[in-house]
Amino acid sequence: MAMNKYMHPRNIYKNPPDFAKLSKDFSEFSNICKKDVSGKVTIDFKDPHSLRVLTRCLLKSDFKLDVKIPEDRLVPTLPLRLNYLLWIEDLMKAIKRTEHVKGLDIGTGACAIYPLLATAKNKWSMLGTENDEESLTKALENIQRNNLQDFIQLKLNKTSSILDYLFTQESGSEFDFSMCNPPFYSNIQELLESRSTARPPPKNGFTGSPHELITEGGELEFCRKMIQESKNHKNKVILFTTMIGHKFTLNELSEDLKADGIKYTSTEFCQGRVTRWGLAWTYQDYDVYKLAPPRDKPRKKIANTVHQLPELSESISNVDLAFNKLKSLLVGLKISNKVLNKKGNCIFLQITATENTWSNQRRKRRMLERKEANDAKKIKQEFSQEAETSVLENNNLEKKPTVPESACSSNLDSCDDVKPPQFLENPGADLEEQQLVHAFLKLFIKDSHIFLETEFLDGTSGKEGLHQIIQFIKNNWK
Template sequence: MALNQFMHPRNIYRTPPDFVKLFKEFEDFSTIAKMDVTGKVSIDFKDTRALRVLTKCLLKSDFDLDVVIPEDRLVPTLPLRLNYILWIEDLMISINKEYITGLDIGTGACAIYPLLAAKKNNWHMVGTEKDEDSLKMASDNVERNNLQHLIKLKKNTTASLVEHLFMEDNGMRFEFCMCNPPFYSNIQEVLDSRSPARKICLPKNAFTGSPQELITEGGELEFCRNLIKESAKFKDHILIFTTMIGHKYNMKELLLDLRAEGIKHTTTEFCQGRVTRWGIAWTYQNYDLYNLVPPRDKPRKKSIPITFVVPEISNLPYDVKHMVEKVQQLFDSLNIQYKIITKRRNETVLNFYAITNTWTNQRRKRRLLKKLEETMSKKQKCENHHECETSTSDLSIDEKSNIDTACNTVLTDKTDTETKDIGKPIVQGILKVSNKEKTVVFEMEYLEGSAGKEVRKATKGKMSEDSAENLTVKKRPKPNSKSEDSKPSKTGKTTEVETDPAVLQRRQKQIDYGKNTVGYHNYIKEVPIETRGKEDPKTPDKYTKYSRRSWDAQIKLWRIKLHKYDPNATSKTEDVESIKCEYDYESD
């Protein structure tokens, strides 16, 4: 869903750009746009050249800025950059500042923020940049637009973010600083962010940017924490510190840091297209930012953390450290990826991400493994010790193989398979383990992911379609019969069709239990469908109308026949015959 309606109220791009107008005014735009027979103009947002040309044309059309965007550098998203500038305007208005000087940390090759601020608001801007090539291209863009009197660019040759400026000139003062930090800590995170596995609200735009613009040591969380540390040292040189945040869980951690230090702050959301970013502003001055510029809350469903108090167990350590170790062991056993993003004395926060569903049917697997252990223990108690050992050693490999195959079949159920086909992430969330009033508390918050919900819906839909199809096939009414829910049987009797959804669901559940057994998997492996006879186990037809007692008898008969294919199968002929009699009686 597009988020244009949640843009800043003064953002001109709340109304989408007029592509027809751009098509007529700019020759470059006409080369990357297509006009259909109705006169509608569209572009391919997956094409990096199309994005570059669109941004350049919009800057010229809406702001009279002539900007060259290098092919190997980040293409700035104009609605997002304008959202940030407009929020800064709100902050400056709230503290009654008219003559404004701002600092852009890491201005980039386009120097987009200084150009917009200077052209739109006549602000004085200073931009810093570490990359020599980006600094040169930014200088060219400033000179091309004759804004040298408002914009100054400086190279940062140190590891600091703002300290280097005041080492050169301690008398410099700024009303605000702004920053769009690199989001990622390594190249793998960059690749994962554009992975096909992340199909929930993926950006439609093409991916642009150079490594120095996208990657920083420790990612944006460490970058912003360093900015907060330096801000305490230079709190009298910059009135309001601001930064953009790309990952929501990083924003929550930074807010915890600010609250822990008692620093006054406020937040906002930058909404545009299908992408949301966040902004944080903080100050050490006597400004109540939260009330002056309150957070803009977009009306959306908020995720409420799931809280669980861990009970204390005697003779076991009861603290955050050991609980986190247990959680890590559990995540490792389930192949769930995790990363510790905050580690304090009484609090640890983990960001976890599951690629596939590895936790369903764990109970069923434990039952099968327990059954294997019981089977092996019984065999060891045979009367003939030597014969028993021989048979056990001969059968144990096959039995273990059968059990393992069954377990794997059970674990790799339809949900997991269909999830891989759909390609959506299972779940991503935040787990906070903290010590509150001498008790260990787990707080887990959902961030994104299907968690199997869409798959279950798809499965239910497929089951409904199958049910409808089967009912269509089953419903063959007797000629000249008034009832459509019946069919003629071989004996001449009319067989009614079961249509009650609750009954069909209950029957399907009983059938699933039978099919998820070791005996059933051995049976379908040993007896191909084309060679099965009348005496072989046959899955009961859930669509035929039976009494409850008659149906349960059929299930019991079917399950007993399947037991013959269990590793520890024993003869149960008498039980089968008794069930047959009961079934025949109920069928009459």
């Protein structure tokens, strides 16, 4: 689902870049683009090299920045980075910090993309921190190449802390904001399994080194640690912010902040087919929840719905037993599911359906039974016809030459190959496996009753598709 219309109103990439102009202005871009019969200029978005060249040329064309992106490092997607930065601009304006702004970029990376953009656009002063020495060296080269060393400083973090080490070493440093784009995953296996096989393949190529994509505990534990450390430096940073890759993480962190009585706000970053989230919190005297949102027309929100599942003859007081029952129903429907977290008597999971296997189950069974009966009747008739033909041939042996046995049985043999046609076909086989329903489920037990809370995310079947799945689960729960 294209969501460019939900991008920040000041994002220059709400309208796609002019590839034809880029190919004329930059020879390196003309080498990787191609032109179709209609004259439209395109590139291979699944090729990391093409993505690298595109990003370099856009930075030159739109921001006058000369940035070298190492082949073994993450290629930053500019629309997403710009959405994050524009949101911070809005936050700074809301707290009336528009001049001499100083920002902190945690994990700046080999491109130092946020400090470079912040300085090129707004002349902000930035400090970037990084725990990988090679990335820090490349970032410094990019800063010097653009003569921005007077605006941007870099610092190597050799500790396991996120913020503590910085303010211990530089007790006098104060910042208007901090920003961070933490690694999403906790290990290689989680990275490899992060995309369900039921979903269509990504349109963009894969880039990034392990340390850019993986951190202990994933983004949730990283951000929780950052929040804990931020409590030690309440007066050093006005607004702490971070980008988040999974909505589940946003929900968890929001609950953490709310429980600690910390003022916070959040937003969506929409671009192309990707959604990310921004989270900001403060210990200062600002009601950040009322700060201006980054979009004029936020997407329509769909409230979560809680369903009580039917009572069972056997008592289920353990959420694991209830989950096993739910999982067996989802597997039967060919709906992929992934457990995101477990808290006490609650299990959070994500489901993805690419094939409608839940609608009109009774009708489908009747039609299948009818087809099987018709096929059996047809086979029986064919056997009867063959038998009659055999009798006639035996009665007319003097009039007709003997027919070889193999020829007489040929039609009978062919009947052995007759099979009932497959009734349930994959409706998405010709459509690159469309995602029908993508949703979050929360299974929990309260007062000895089993509940299922649903949150629809996206999918071509819409909210009604999710409702039908839940209705199927309720009907078959016993």
